[in-house]
Amino acid sequence: MPRGLDEALSTRARDALLSAGRPREFRSGEVIFHQGDASDSLYLLHRGMAAVRTTTSDGNQVTLGLLVAPDEFGEVGLLQPDHHHTATVVALESVLVLTVAAARFAELRTEDPELTDWLLDALVRRLRRTSDLLSDALFLAADARVARRLLDCSESLDDGHGAALPLTQDDLAAMAGVSRPTANRVLRRLEAQGLVRLGRRHIKISEPDRLRGLAR
Numbered sequence: 001m002p003r004g005l006d007e008a009l010s011t012r013a014r015d016a017l018l019s020a021g022r023p024r025e026f027r028s029g030e031v032i033f034h035q036g037d038a039s040d041s042l043y044l045l046h047r048g049m050a051a052v053r054t055t056t057s058d059g060n061q062v063t064l065g066l067l068v069a070p071d072e073f074g075e076v077g078l079l080q081p082d083h084h085h086t087a088t089v090v091a092l093e094s095v096l097v098l099t100v101a102a103a104r105f106a107e108l109r110t111e112d113p114e115l116t117d118w119l120l121d122a123l124v125r126r127l128r129r130t131s132d133l134l135s136d137a138l139f140l141a142a143d144a145r146v147a148r149r150l151l152d153c154s155e156s157l158d159d160g161h162g163a164a165l166p167l168t169q170d171d172l173a174a175m176a177g178v179s180r181p182t183a184n185r186v187l188r189r190l191e192a193q194g195l196v197r198l199g200r201r202h203i204k205i206s207e208p209d210r211l212r213g214l215a216r
Contacts, residue, residue: 004070005044008121013114018044020108021098026050026091035088039077041099045069048095049157051166054087054174061088063171068156069095075122078102092166137177145176146186147215150196154205164202172203190214 005014021044026032032043035054050067064087067073077083081102100108109115136145149172153165167175173183187203190196195211197204205211 008118010114013112013118016108016112017100017115018098020100020104022100024097024099026095026097028091028093030091032089032091032095032097033074033085035085037085039074039080039083039085040102041074042072042078042102042105043074043089044098044100045071045073046096046098049092049166050095051090051092052087053090056174060170062174063167064175066092066153066156066166071156072122075119075126078105078119079123133177142176142178142182143186143189144215145178146172146183147190147211149175150203150205151208151211151215154208164199164204166201167203168201 005017009017023046024032032050033039045067047069049069051063052065052067052073053061053063055061067089073089074085077085105115105119109119136148140148150165153167153175154163157163157165169183169187170180172187173180176183178186187196187198190211191198193210195205195207195214197206
């Protein structure tokens with residue numbers, strides 16, 4: 001779970017970073033950046049929720065994950081000048097994003113080395129997340145993978161009210177590394193057991209504790 005800036009940085013470093021950010025608002029459905037665009041800024045999700053999506057070989061878009069304030073993204077572009085975004089990020093509701101240009105972030109790191117530690121921590125968390133997903137794909141059955149990805153998304157929202165997850169079965173299949181028919185079969189089993197409720201373009205977890213037992 002990403003830490004908020006208040007927890008991760010001193011007041012001095014946090015204020016400097018926020019002051020350097022250029023605020024941009026996006027309406028629901030608007031693209032924050034496209035897959036393949038040059039990655040030359042850090043993005044701080046200040047308000048709202050967004051989806052990380054990619055285009056499949058057959059031209060369909062699927063969701064790889066959710067971003068919820070105060071998540072940060074685009075960190076790799078701060079260290080690789082020729083980096084390009086590997087996915088598209090789309091606002092799922094009205095969002096406010098602060099963008100910090102790579103050149104400006106480099107100046108901030110020189111002025112306050114604490115920001116270098118923060119950046120490395122963010123990259124380590126992203127690497128650990130990728131490693132966990134690879135481990136799941138190699139060693140977990142499809143049911144457990146689907147359950148884990150549902151719980152990951154639910155914990156990202158972290159509203160305590162069992163919010164509906166804005167995911168389709170295609171999205172969940174891509175996130176869990178299974179085929180759509182497999183994801184459909186797993187979800188139907190979970191629904192029959194009363195663990196989830198399936199809606200049009202959303203999934204709601206009904207029994208999170210029981211779902212956690214399946215995710216082990």
